[in-house]
Amino acid sequence: MTSCANPIDTLTAVRAIGAARQRRRPATPAELARRLIPGYVVTPAIKLLSDELVRAVEESDSRLVVTMPPRTGKSVLTSQVFPVWLLSRNPDAEVIVKSYGDALAEEHSAAARRLIAENPAVVGIELAADKQAVGRWRVAGHRGGMLAGGILSSTTGFGASVLLVDDPVKGAQEADSDAYRRRLTAEFKASLMTRLMPGASAIVVLTRWHPDDLAGSLLAEPGSRWRCVNIPAISTAGVPDALGRERSGVAMTSAVGRTAEQFREIKTEVGSRAWAAMYLGTPATPEGGLIKAAWIDTWRLPAAPPGTVKIVVGVDPADSGEGDETGIVAAALTADGVVALIADVSGRMTSDAWAVRAVQLAADVGASEIAVEAFAARATYTRLVTEVLARFRMDRPIRVTGWPPKGTDRGKGDAVARSTGLLAALETGRARVAGFLPDFEAQAVTWEAGQHQPDRVAAAVVAYDVLAHSIGQTMHVVSPIDTARRAREGKIAPPPQWMTRQIGGR
Numbered sequence: 001m002t003s004c005a006n007p008i009d010t011l012t013a014v015r016a017i018g019a020a021r022q023r024r025r026p027a028t029p030a031e032l033a034r035r036l037i038p039g040y041v042v043t044p045a046i047k048l049l050s051d052e053l054v055r056a057v058e059e060s061d062s063r064l065v066v067t068m069p070p071r072t073g074k075s076v077l078t079s080q081v082f083p084v085w086l087l088s089r090n091p092d093a094e095v096i097v098k099s100y101g102d103a104l105a106e107e108h109s110a111a112a113r114r115l116i117a118e119n120p121a122v123v124g125i126e127l128a129a130d131k132q133a134v135g136r137w138r139v140a141g142h143r144g145g146m147l148a149g150g151i152l153s154s155t156t157g158f159g160a161s162v163l164l165v166d167d168p169v170k171g172a173q174e175a176d177s178d179a180y181r182r183r184l185t186a187e188f189k190a191s192l193m194t195r196l197m198p199g200a201s202a203i204v205v206l207t208r209w210h211p212d213d214l215a216g217s218l219l220a221e222p223g224s225r226w227r228c229v230n231i232p233a234i235s236t237a238g239v240p241d242a243l244g245r246e247r248s249g250v251a252m253t254s255a256v257g258r259t260a261e262q263f264r265e266i267k268t269e270v271g272s273r274a275w276a277a278m279y280l281g282t283p284a285t286p287e288g289g290l291i292k293a294a295w296i297d298t299w300r301l302p303a304a305p306p307g308t309v310k311i312v313v314g315v316d317p318a319d320s321g322e323g324d325e326t327g328i329v330a331a332a333l334t335a336d337g338v339v340a341l342i343a344d345v346s347g348r349m350t351s352d353a354w355a356v357r358a359v360q361l362a363a364d365v366g367a368s369e370i371a372v373e374a375f376a377a378r379a380t381y382t383r384l385v386t387e388v389l390a391r392f393r394m395d396r397p398i399r400v401t402g403w404p405p406k407g408t409d410r411g412k413g414d415a416v417a418r419s420t421g422l423l424a425a426l427e428t429g430r431a432r433v434a435g436f437l438p439d440f441e442a443q444a445v446t447w448e449a450g451q452h453q454p455d456r457v458a459a460a461v462v463a464y465d466v467l468a469h470s471i472g473q474t475m476h477v478v479s480p481i482d483t484a485r486r487a488r489e490g491k492i493a494p495p496p497q498w499m500t501r502q503i504g505g506r
Helices: 007-023 029-036 044-058 074-089 102-118 172-176 178-195 214-219 260-270 272-280 293-299 351-365 378-391 420-428 438-445 455-470 480-488
Strands: 063-067 094-099 127-133 136-139 145-150 160-166 196-205 227-230 310-316 327-333 339-344 369-373 399-403 431-433
Touching (some): 029 074, 044 063, 044 160, 074 196, 094 102, 094 178, 102 127, 102 136, 102 160, 172 178, 172 272, 178 214, 293 420, 293 431, 293 438, 310 351, 310 455, 327 351, 327 455, 339 351, 339 438, 339 455, 351 369, 351 378, 369 378, 369 455, 420 455
Parallel strands (some): 063 196, 063 227, 094 160, 160 196, 310 369, 339 431
Antiparallel strands (some): 127 136, 136 145, 310 327, 327 339
16 A cells, blocks of 8 residues: 655645755855856856856965956856855955946945845845945845945945956956056056955956056066966967867857857957957967058068168157157168168156166167157157257267158058058068067057057157168179169068169160
């Protein structure tokens, strides 16, 4: 005889199991996100990110940089669900969330607060009634909670068990400002890292628009403890991939269902720079930007060439008033018509300091001209250099000129248009780097169309243009046979027809 289960006992058991499941705290932020947010998709990338966030709080003094494509669920997980998960485990934890502006940070804060208010049984905590401001709230009965705001806004009176920085710059324009990048990094180190309590963790989630951005600065610190987790949309040779895809061209599993083909369409639509920054997690395309690394390496000279025809120092003054770099680059013209970039002494300095450095470089390399980019304050810049030059005892005359020359079409258009001559010359070997100019080369190969032109590159454009237009203006005594040979070898352009016409028309 079989016995029937009591329906009331069965219902009670089911409810008990359900209650136990509710009481069980989710083991990871991804598990919590799936329970709290209808339709939240936990992709392999999100699972990896979730595990890295757990590691970040379980390891003392952890430092983590995360780069992932947009529309993957990373900000929801990192800045909204993760703080709730952390507070559910440790209601006394204090979390600071910072973004490029107050509005975005407070949006994350409001979402986290709402998850707690609507799901107290799941998260096991409630909000304190007297501390519920959108940008600053606490857990009832505990000291833990969240402070949210813009990355440059005040953070006084609040310590941090975990510091979360999500999108510290608004876009490429902010990232391209040298002065803003330095201000942001200084603020992060002085005002935010100093809020960390012993053993606290710091996590930065960002788009890598520039090599010297916040992540670049942190990762480059001597003995840096920062580690970077990068997940590119499509696995690409030369790009770090935390998912460990074994071959190039494999798309990540998209939370919104994007295919590899759709990712490639995005690449075409947004351009190479935005694709590299937003979807590959690199501050430059792997093969280089407007100036390819392969060009520089292919045509590199072992050292400055001897027997040059003319040497020019090109200067791109920092005229933003925000402490940006002044580009100072020396270039030499060879007898074969090749322009060699031979020295780079660029840097951040005052107007007096860059004038002195430009004159000193001219003296050191034997330059006969200092050409200063002078779209603004032409008279001021040239006078400044001339006055400094007068203080030096030179054994030869050195001209000081403003570039572009007045009454010419040189220098017209935007930065890319002004640089077309140098770019073509670097590609074909008519302009070459002599030896190694590491800072110049790093800026050159990361420069993209639409991006602020690096000051070192702008200075090289000036020097190249002056030398390129001086070809034919300097007197040379050469053999016609030698001229024909060099034209055949492609070292110089073929002479125009009028120069080869015989007297009498024969």
